[in-house]
Amino acid sequence: MSKRILVVDDDPELRSLLQSYLGHQGYEVETACDGVEMKLRMQERMPDMLILDLMLPGEDGLTLCRNLRANSRLPILMLTARGDDMDRIIGLEMGADDYLPKPFNPRELLARIKSILRRAQDQDPYGEPARSLTFSGWTIDLAAHHLVGGDGVVIALSSGEFKLLRLLAETPNCVFSRDQLMDALAGRDATPFDRTIDVMISRLRRRLGDDARDPELIKTVRSEGYMLAANVERKA
Numbered sequence: 435m436s437k438r439i440l441v442v443d444d445d446p447e448l449r450s451l452l453q454s455y456l457g458h459q460g461y462e463v464e465t466a467c468d469g470v471e472m473k474l475r476m477q478e479r480m481p482d483m484l485i486l487d488l489m490l491p492g493e494d495g496l497t498l499c500r501n502l503r504a505n506s507r508l509p510i511l512m513l514t515a516r517g518d519d520m521d522r523i524i525g526l527e528m529g530a531d532d533y534l535p536k537p538f539n540p541r542e543l544l545a546r547i548k549s550i551l552r553r554a555q556d557q558d559p560y561g562e563p564a565r566s567l568t569f570s571g572w573t574i575d576l577a578a579h580h581l582v583g584g585d586g587v588v589i590a591l592s593s594g595e596f597k598l599l600r601l602l603a604e605t606p607n608c609v610f611s612r613d614q615l616m617d618a619l620a621g622r623d624a625t626p627f628d629r630t631i632d633v634m635i636s637r638l639r640r641r642l643g644d645d646a647r648d649p650e651l652i653k654t655v656r657s658e659g660y661m662l663a664a665n666v667e668r669k670a
Contacts, residue, residue: 435552438462440481442472442498443513444490455540456547469493483506486530488514496528503529503593509550513538523630526619527592561622569664570651572642574603579662582642589641594619598634602652602662611659634658640653 439461449465456463466472466480468491475481485501488495499510500596512530526533531550534543536613567574571584579596581589591599601618602610612619612631619631635652638644644651 436460436462437482438479439483439485440464440466440472440475441485441545442466442468442490442495443485443487444468445467445487450541456544459544461547461565467491469498472498482598483509483511483547483554485511485513488512493506499530500528507554509554511543511550513544523594524592526630527669531594549648566669567600567666569603569606569666570663570667574600576600591641592637592652595638595641596632599638599662602660603664603666606666607661609658609661612657622665631660 439456441449441456441463441560442465443449443452445465446467450468453463453465454555464475466475470492472486482569486495486499495512495514499512502508502510503550510530512533513536517538532546532551534546545614565576573582574596577664578592579593581599597619598615601615615631636646637654639646639649642651651662651664653661655661
């Protein structure tokens, strides 16, 4: 059964091109020019994936993404004419599954779509899903997507921070390269000048009270990557 993709972009030419191209790749494609039309299309029928432009009239893509992610795990790929690292970081933290700057190669877009949809279908490899991951006095609440300290104080995490910390905690004491972390978060390798992972690691260390100069929990392994240096207990 073909997957249904909703493309939200204020450029009518791009909407038409994507509808034609993705349609020929076997997807069922609908389009919307802004957030209002997007919501109408989603009320009529929920798509399997959303391709969402950052710069839209009315509510922008980041706001729409954040609001959607508060109530849904619908896969979201963000498009934007701006391609700097901060835009990418913000997009991922708002809950986007991946981020693609314009102009882009249609084949790269197709590869990203396939990767996102494949990840969305992945099953939990541990049988009964864990409800929390506990380490060094911290608890990751997997249902609420937040962090709880030993004193019971709840620390809110952005979507990107949650994904990154969960990945490190599910395989503790294992080194992940920047490419592996970026692929897990966004379905692709990090570019040489892409500092997204480094910025998010710094933010997680601050959340955990980990000294950036001599971290005890999220350690940097020189020339290799990052690891969570802790024993983790899974609780169902």
